[in-house]
Amino acid sequence: MNEEIRKLKEALSVSPDNQYLQQLIIDALIKSAQWDELQAECLNLIAKEPQNNKAKLGLAQSYFGKKNFSTAAVVLEELLNQDLNNINALILMCRVSMEENNTHEAVETYKKIKQLKPDYVDPALDVKLLTQQSKQPERLDDTSFSDRIESEMFGKKEQVTFKDVGGMDYEKEQISLKIIHPLKHADLYKSYGKKIGGGILFYGPPGCGKTFLAKATAGEIDSQFISVGIDEILDMYIGQSEKKLNLIFEKARAMSPCVLFFDEIDALGANRNDLRSSAGRNLINQFLAELDGVGSNNEGILVVGATNAPWHLDSAFRRPGRFDRLIFVQPPVLESRVEIFKLALSGKPIEKIDYPTLGKLTDGFSGADINGCIDVAVEDKLQEAIKNGIPTALQMKDLTNAIKKVKPSTKEWFQTAKNYAMYANDSGIYDEILTYLKLK
Numbered sequence: 001m002n003e004e005i006r007k008l009k010e011a012l013s014v015s016p017d018n019q020y021l022q023q024l025i026i027d028a029l030i031k032s033a034q035w036d037e038l039q040a041e042c043l044n045l046i047a048k049e050p051q052n053n054k055a056k057l058g059l060a061q062s063y064f065g066k067k068n069f070s071t072a073a074v075v076l077e078e079l080l081n082q083d084l085n086n087i088n089a090l091i092l093m094c095r096v097s098m099e100e101n102n103t104h105e106a107v108e109t110y111k112k113i114k115q116l117k118p119d120y121v122d123p124a125l126d127v128k129l130l131t132q133q134s135k136q137p138e139r140l141d142d143t144s145f146s147d148r149i150e151s152e153m154f155g156k157k158e159q160v161t162f163k164d165v166g167g168m169d170y171e172k173e174q175i176s177l178k179i180i181h182p183l184k185h186a187d188l189y190k191s192y193g194k195k196i197g198g199g200i201l202f203y204g205p206p207g208c209g210k211t212f213l214a215k216a217t218a219g220e221i222d223s224q225f226i227s228v229g230i231d232e233i234l235d236m237y238i239g240q241s242e243k244k245l246n247l248i249f250e251k252a253r254a255m256s257p258c259v260l261f262f263d264e265i266d267a268l269g270a271n272r273n274d275l276r277s278s279a280g281r282n283l284i285n286q287f288l289a290e291l292d293g294v295g296s297n298n299e300g301i302l303v304v305g306a307t308n309a310p311w312h313l314d315s316a317f318r319r320p321g322r323f324d325r326l327i328f329v330q331p332p333v334l335e336s337r338v339e340i341f342k343l344a345l346s347g348k349p350i351e352k353i354d355y356p357t358l359g360k361l362t363d364g365f366s367g368a369d370i371n372g373c374i375d376v377a378v379e380d381k382l383q384e385a386i387k388n389g390i391p392t393a394l395q396m397k398d399l400t401n402a403i404k405k406v407k408p409s410t411k412e413w414f415q416t417a418k419n420y421a422m423y424a425n426d427s428g429i430y431d432e433i434l435t436y437l438k439l440k
Contacts, residue, residue, distance in 0.1 A: 004028055019054075026058040035065035053079055057088055064092060069099045087116055104237060160212070161219040164343065167336020168213060171327050175200065175217050178325065179302040183221055183257060196257065199291060199303045199322050201265070203310040204329035205410040205417075207368025210306040213329065214261045217302065224258035226251075230267050233283075242286040249290040249298075256300030265305035266312040284314055291322040308413065310429075311420045318429070328432035331366050331410050334359045340370050348378070351393040358399060364408040377402035 008025045015021060022045060029038035039062035045055035056079055063072035073096050079089040090113050097106035113120055162172050182189040182196040189196070202210040211227075218225030228248055235241045252260045262268060269284055290296075291303060305323055307313060317323045332340060338359040345353065362370055377398045385391040418437060421430035434440035 005032070005034075023054055026054065030058065030061055030065075033065060035062045038062040038065070053082070053086075057086075057092070060089070060092055064096060064099075067099075069096050072096050073100075085116055087113065087120075090116070091120075091122070108238075159219055160216045162216050164219075165209065165213055165216045167332050167339050168209060168329070171202075171213055171329060174325060174327050175213075175220075175302075179217070179257065179259075180221055195299050197299055197301045197303075198324070199305070200325045200327060201310065201313075201317070201323035202304065202306045202327050202329045203308070205331060205366055205413040206308050207366035207409055208329045208331055209367045210329050211261070211263055212367075214259060214304045214306065217304065218259040221257060221259075224252075224255050225261065226258060227261045227263065230264065233268060239282075241283045245283070245286055245290060249296070249301075252301050253296055253298065258301060260301055260303045262303070262305045264307060265317075266307045266309050269305075269313050269317050284316075288316055288322065291317075309416075311424065326429055328436070330432075330436050331364055331408075332370075334363075337362050337365065337370060340367050341374075344371055344374050345394070348374075349391070349393040351395050353394075353399070354396055357396070358403070361400060361403050362408075364410055365406075366408065366410050369406055369408055369410075373399065373402045373406045376405055 005025060005028045008021060008028060011018075011021055025041060026038065029041060038058060042055045042059035042062060045052050046059065049055070056075055060072045060075040060079070063069070063075065073093065076089050076093045076096065079086055080093065083089075090109055094106050094109040094113065097103070097109060165172070178198050178200060179196060182194065186196075202213065204210065214227075215225055226248070232248070233241055233244050235244065249260070252258050269287055291298070303323070305317075310326065318326065334356075338355045341353075341355050341358050362373070365373075377394055380402065381392065381394060381398060414433075414437065417430070417433050418439075421433040421437075422439070425431070425434075431440060
């Protein structure tokens with residue numbers, strides 16, 4: 001503790017209710033970057049005076065100094081809810097947004113600061129933010145933008161079909177019910193009032209074929225496959241992300257039947273209760289409206305989402321008419337693992353391969369893990385061929401040795417999924433995980 005702070009605390013001990021001295025101590029602790037002591041001091045003051053906003057601002061500064069930016073933001077939001085024009089809270093919130101790489105929020109906050117205090121100058125923020133303010137967002141109604149989106153995402157038909165997907169019979173049947181059978185038996189489905197399309201959400205461990213299955217669905221019906229990445233949607237400017245999402249859905253409607261695929265959909269549809277930014281909530285609301293086909297017709301569009309973390313997805317997405325069919329894409333069973341080995345080794349030089357044994361040795365492996373084993377075996381063979389100058393075929397021992405080197409990537413996922421399935425499963429949506437783990 002430096003001498004200035006010691007003297008201030010001595011003075012405060014004589015006059016414990018002196019708010020001026022309290023503020024001087026907080027300012028001195030901030031100046032000397034004594035974040036732990038600042039935090040303790042502010043928490044002590046808040047315990048005595050719950051409405052002490054100066055102490056709350058100091059507490060937010062202590063979290064900021066300790067690089068706990070999310071907690072700092074929570075404290076600052078409470079202050080700004082009470083006073084939207086709290087200039088010091090706005091300045092610190094602007095810095096928090098910059099540290100969290102939320103440039104758009106930082107720019108908007110900085111604009112408000114300059115409106116409230118036109119003579120405010122912060123060289124560091126000026127350099128980072130004023131350059132962002134000078135940039136103009138790309139107009140979404142420009143022909144060039146529309147053409148770029150179409151050339152990069154649309155106009156492609158997948159060549160793979162269900163025959164190229166090893167196993168996964170249950171998943172294939174659920175997809176068939178949604179879009180393949182309705183196309184082949186249109187009159188029958190119409191008589192029951194069933195429309196073509198809808199929403200399916202694939203969830204499960206990474207590498208188990210969720211994306212590949214979606215591509216095969218498009219190939220099975222000879223339709224467009226539109227894969228939407230996060231980078232095609234998210235935009236730093238307010239309203240732009242929603243416009244992009246709307247444009248993608250409109251183009252999909254214009255070329256139905258088609259499969260519209262959103263990978264890692266939890267990044268676009270996170271739980272709204274976990275979001276501080278109104279921009280994120282607006283995007284989710286737009287997504288829900290597009291799924292409902294508000295003012296439009298979504299018939300013929302199969303919207304497929306894939307996620308490794310369904311528990312992070314907003315529950316509104318699971319409402320009937322949206323992603324009402326959740327399909328657990330589990331690690332391949334024995335027969336599927338055998339089929340994956342056969343498909344993956346097709347066209348490669350092989351000799352004396354015992355596929356059933358390979359399937360038994362890879363219990364718990366994902367499809368990606370199996371392909372990883374084959375890659376390891378091929379690399380070992382290539383090294384051997386380069387060294388000896390004689391290429392030889394892949395043999396059983398090469399693959400068994402490779403399997404020993406690769407660890408199944410699904411175990412970590414199941415550790416997390418098990419907790420959600422056991423303790424956050426009131427609606428029973430994760431019962432399939434419990435069944436797979438033989439806990440139900």
